[in-house]
Amino acid sequence: MIFVTNSKTTLWQWQKWRYVALLLLLVFCLPCVWADEGRLQIKPARCIALHEGQVCYQTLNINWQTAVQGDYCVYLQDSKTALMCWENSNGSQLKYDFESNSTKKFTLQNSRTGEIVAEFSLEVAWVYNAGSRRESRWRIF
Amino acid sequence: MQTILTGLYLSILWLLAVSATAGDLSSDVRKGASDPHADESNYIEMGFSLGMLHTPFYGAPEDTDPNKTNYSFSLDLNLHLQYKGWFMESFSQSLEEFTLGYNFADGERWSLDAVSLEQHPEIGERQSSDLAGLKTRESDYMLGLRATRYYEKYIVQLHALTDMSDTHNGQVFSLKLARHWQYRNWNFHIIQSESYRTHRVADYYLSVAEQDASEKFPEFQAQAGFIHTLEVGATYPLSQKWVFRSLLRYVQLDSQWRNSPVIAAEHGDFFINSLSYVF
Numbered sequence: 123m124i125f126v127t128n129s130k131t132t133l134w135q136w137q138k139w140r141y142v143a144l145l146l147l148l149v150f151c152l153p154c155v156w157a158d159e160g161r162l163q164i165k166p167a168r169c170i171a172l173h174e175g176q177v178c179y180q181t182l183n184i185n186w187q188t189a190v191q192g193d194y195c196v197y198l199q200d201s202k203t204a205l206m207c208w209e210n211s212n213g214s215q216l217k218y219d220f221e222s223n224s225t226k227k228f229t230l231q232n233s234r235t236g237e238i239v240a241e242f243s244l245e246v247a248w249v250y251n252a253g254s255r256r257e258s259r260w261r262i263f
Numbered sequence: 264m265q266t267i268l269t270g271l272y273l274s275i276l277w278l279l280a281v282s283a284t285a286g287d288l289s290s291d292v293r294k295g296a297s298d299p300h301a302d303e304s305n306y307i308e309m310g311f312s313l314g315m316l317h318t319p320f321y322g323a324p325e326d327t328d329p330n331k332t333n334y335s336f337s338l339d340l341n342l343h344l345q346y347k348g349w350f351m352e353s354f355s356q357s358l359e360e361f362t363l364g365y366n367f368a369d370g371e372r373w374s375l376d377a378v379s380l381e382q383h384p385e386i387g388e389r390q391s392s393d394l395a396g397l398k399t400r401e402s403d404y405m406l407g408l409r410a411t412r413y414y415e416k417y418i419v420q421l422h423a424l425t426d427m428s429d430t431h432n433g434q435v436f437s438l439k440l441a442r443h444w445q446y447r448n449w450n451f452h453i454i455q456s457e458s459y460r461t462h463r464v465a466d467y468y469l470s471v472a473e474q475d476a477s478e479k480f481p482e483f484q485a486q487a488g489f490i491h492t493l494e495v496g497a498t499y500p501l502s503q504k505w506v507f508r509s510l511l512r513y514v515q516l517d518s519q520w521r522n523s524p525v526i527a528a529e530h531g532d533f534f535i536n537s538l539s540y541v542f
Contacts, residue, residue, distance in 0.1 A: 172450050172500045173294045179447035249500045249541055250294055251304040 160188040160239035162196070162230045168245045169220060174252035180220045186230045186240065187213035193234050199227040207233055222246055286343055286350075288411065288420040289357040292441040292452040293498045293508065295416075308341040308506070310539030312355060319516055319531035321524065322393030323386065329527030339537060350376075356510050356535065358439065358456055358492065359422075360384075364409070376409045382424060382435055383468055386525060397525070398475045400468050404428035405435060417442050426464075433463030449499050456492040469523040480524040488517025501538075508537045 163185045171178035184196060184205075191212045195204035205228075206216050220226075223246065230240040314335040318327045327333040339355035353361040364378035384390070387399030407424035418441040425434045437458035444451045462485075469485035476482040496510035512533040521529045 168503075169448075170500045170503055171448055172498060172506070176295060176445065247503050249503055249506055250306065 160186060160194075160230050162186045162228060162240035162242045164228060164242045164244055167242075168247055169222070171223070171246065171248045173250045174248045175223055176248065177221050177223045178246045178248075182218045182220050182244070183215065184218055184228065185213075185215045188230075188239055192232055194239070195231050195233045197229045197231060199229075204231075204233075220244065287352050287354050287357050287359055287362065288418055288439050288441055289359070289454065289494075290341070290343065290352070290354040291411075292418055292443045292454060293450060293496065295443045295445055295450050305344045306342065307344075307542045308339070308539040309542070310339045310341075310506075310537055312337045312339055312535050312537035314533060314535035316533045316535075317528070317531050319514060319526060319528045321527040322391035325391040325393070329531075335535075339539060341539060356496070356508060356537065358454070358494070372413045374411045376411075377406070378409045378422070378424075379404065379406045379427070380424075381405075383464070386468060394525075396477055397471075397480050401430050402428075403430040403464075407435075416444065431463045431467035433461045433465075433467065435460055435464060449497055451497050452495070454492070454494040456490075456494075458490045458492070460487060460490070462487040465517075465520065469520050469525055471524050483523050485520055485523055488520055490517065491515040504541050506539045506541060508535075508539070510535050510537075 165183045165185075166180065169178035169180040186194065186196065188194065189212070191210050193207070193209050194211065195207040196216065197204050205218055208214050225243060225245045228242045228244060229238050231238050312335070314337070316327070316333050316335060317331075318324065318329055318333065321329065324333075324335065337355070341354045343352045343354075344350065348366045349364075350366060351361070351363050360380045360382065362378050362380040364376045366374060366376045368375040381402050382405045383400075383403050385400065385402040386394065387397060388395045389399070403426050405424035406427040407422060410421045412419045418439075420439045420441070422435065422437045422439075424436075426432050435458065437456060439454055439456040441452060441454040465485040465487055469483070471480050471483045473482050492512060492514050494510060494512040496508065498509075499507045501507050510533070513530065514532070515530045516526060518529060520526050
């Protein structure tokens with residue numbers, strides 16, 4: 123408000139520097155924030171087995187996207203080997219034949235830093251629950 | 264006295280509600296059960312079945328022609344309910360009927376139950392107009408032991424039943440061997456069953472006495488005999504609540520029963536597909 127009241131030149135200079143600052147912010151700072159952001163989407167999101175404890179099988183369509191290009195890998199929980207890796211990419215997809223008897227987490231990681239940029243939990247569900255196992259027993263009425 | 268005891272026994276079963284551990288073999292093998300506790304949770308299913316059959320029994324189901332392919336549609340109710348040792352179970356595609364029982368012993372891989380069930384339905388004009396003129400054979404109610412052994416992908420089950428309804432006072436013994444496989448989320452199974460009916464059972468349901476004989480239902484004397492059954496099937500979970508089942512069953516009756524007036528063919532087959540909702 124002070125600049126506006128002082129002179130037109132001062133106002134113009136202030137506005138110019140404001141636009142420059144905004145541009146610099148867009149160029150340098152926002153990618154720094156988005157670098158940690160990514161999206162990992164898996165369809166279908168659930169694998170249904172008939173009975174609790176059975177291995178569930180499902181062909182998955184895995185899609186991922188990130189805000190910036192980079193080197194990324196998709197991992198399945200408890201596995202040190204990546205399902206697939208990409209170089210200098212900001213998104214891709216793959217098909218994966220999933221088989222597990224429990225819910226598993228998929229992660230999208232920056233392969234240079236090891237940073238997890240997105241994750242997805244694939245639920246393994248079933249129709250019939252299993253009973254609890256017990257030792258041998260005899261009953262009387 | 265026997266009638267009173269029978270009624271008392273049934274009343275207790277009904278009042279205490281029901282079921283325990285090892286379940287109906289047909290139901291267990293479809294789930295890929297490898298121990299008696301696989302069927303331990305309570306559930307109720309409702310659904311429907313579409314079937315094709317060649318029946319070996321004259322006039323049963325009603326309006327079926329043993330020389331033709333017959334089509335059927337039915338509503339299904341499958342359930343397994345248990346409370347402590349008591350249980351009730353019904354599975355529309357089972358080799359057994361609605362069963363009430365008590366599990367009095369079980370282990371990691373075996374189970375021993377007392378079971379009661381209707382083994383033979385009524386045969387007569389009330390069930391089928393084709394049987395008009397045939398002296399009605401009443402349904403029975405049998406009581407006995409059911410022993411089940413699980414070994415990895417195999418299940419062996421033995422039934423030893425005796426009539427408790429004073430209908431024929433006969434016995435039925437059956438031995439079933441089942442195996443299951445899993446391919447992806449499909450569950451396949453096969454069941455081989457050998458079932459033996461004593462003379463009293465066969466005579467009551469399949470014989471026609473001289474005084475009851477007619478041109479349509481001539482005199483016949485049935486001896487004890489076997490029923491051989493082979494079944495293959497598949498089960499697939501369409502979702503967490505919907506289950507698809509398919510089944511092909513072949514039944515071979517004892518050859519000496521072929522001339523019984525209530526037997527239309529020595530063998531029959533049954534192909535059925537069903538869809539069930541699990542509550």
